Amino acid sequence: MCRICGGAVSEFFDFGRQPLSDTFLRADEVSGEYFFRLAVGVCEDCSMVQLLDEVPRDRMFHADYPYHSSGSARMRNHFEQTARDFLDTELTGTDPFVVEIGCNDGVMLRTFREAGIRHLGFEPSRGVADLARADGIRVLTDYFEESSAVRIRESDGPADVIFAANTICHIPYLGSIFRGMEALLAPDGVFVFEDPYLGDIIRLNTFDQIYDEHFFLFSVNSVRTAARRFGFELVDVRRLPVHGGEVRYTIARTGARPVSPAVDALAAEERDRGLIDPATFERFGADVKRICGELVELLRRLRAEGKRVAGYGATAKSATVTNYCGIGPELVDVVYDTTPAKHGRLMPGSHIPVRPASELAETRPDFAVLFAWNHAEEIQVKEKAFHESGGRWITYVPDVRIT
């Protein structure tokens, strides 16, 4: 049943039994590993694309949540620029107040703290919330939802901007989020969020954007309908080049803001490109199977030729690739990553060991599968020596390729 409207959800792809994408295991945790069925479908009534089964939120977001948003220089710049844009546009009044849902290690709120702007982050994962606090940022170790939003309205007053990046699509209980908006957002305030864009996922076959945490895959049509259902209005949309293609949605109270022509334009483009047609989702499913087949064939061939293949970027996304395609340590012997919390652990489900990225240069495999393909440019500059000494990158979206 659709988490937005209660309609029937028509399943279009089943990835089967999958682990928690961000649970990097110690050897003694392997036997108790948690699995769920990762299947995705589209609502026949409101067109929202969503998972069929839900993982309880505390299993995913907890003190040991390993993803640190500040790990990429490009993303640090992206969020600093986003904060600066808000300072120039929405936060020009006296004593403005900005709230972030899922502030992680404070990658964006840092700029507001430096500018002396009243701010608050909601961040249920205590480890990353503590990192933000150590940086002087005000953080509540809690989920944003109706009850916590009501409490902050009472203690802090209305918010001019409520922002979320790569977080709203993680929240199946979207009705509670909008009731929280109703309570906390100033009458002319804006709720702005950015998430991976269904249009780009389908166009570029980036099927690994589908994993436990990504409960919704948003489009302009589905977000506009959801906002209306919860008493709000989608007033602007903007495509973003980060994380393989995202859309930033701006939502306001109904009638509070003029609606940009960009909303109708992108909604029409989605219809023209068949983003709500069953045939599009069928084609996507066929492409996922083809890409996995080609990737595994390549890895097997390289192994048979005696080549050594590693992985680069122990991403949440890579859980879907390794586990759906059946890639284990026999094909990819280690995955290199810069995140200390992931080092010495095993990748979820596939149990490939994770090692510090500095070891790529020391051990120099023949090939490295670029699981963090969304950071390709940044990583390929950083790891120039790997390529110059003859190492080659393997990517798998939109196609399997060696570069």
Ligand code: DWN
């Ligand atoms: O939506 C989400 C996004 C924002 O972050 C979360 N659900 C979880 C997470 O997803 P992900 O793990 O797929 O995100 P990234 O940003 O693709 O992860 C990059 C990984 O690669 C990190 O573990 C850090 C690592 N990395 C690296 O080893 N060298 C990253 C860079 C930039 C590098 O140079």
Ligand code: SAH
């Ligand atoms: N905004 C950051 C972090 C994205 S990861 C970025 O774009 O890089 C998603 C984050 O959302 C995690 O840190 C997780 O703990 C947090 N989260 C999940 N559910 C939440 C909720 N209901 N309220 C606030 N944060 C939430």
Ligand code: ZN
């Ligand atoms: Zn629906």
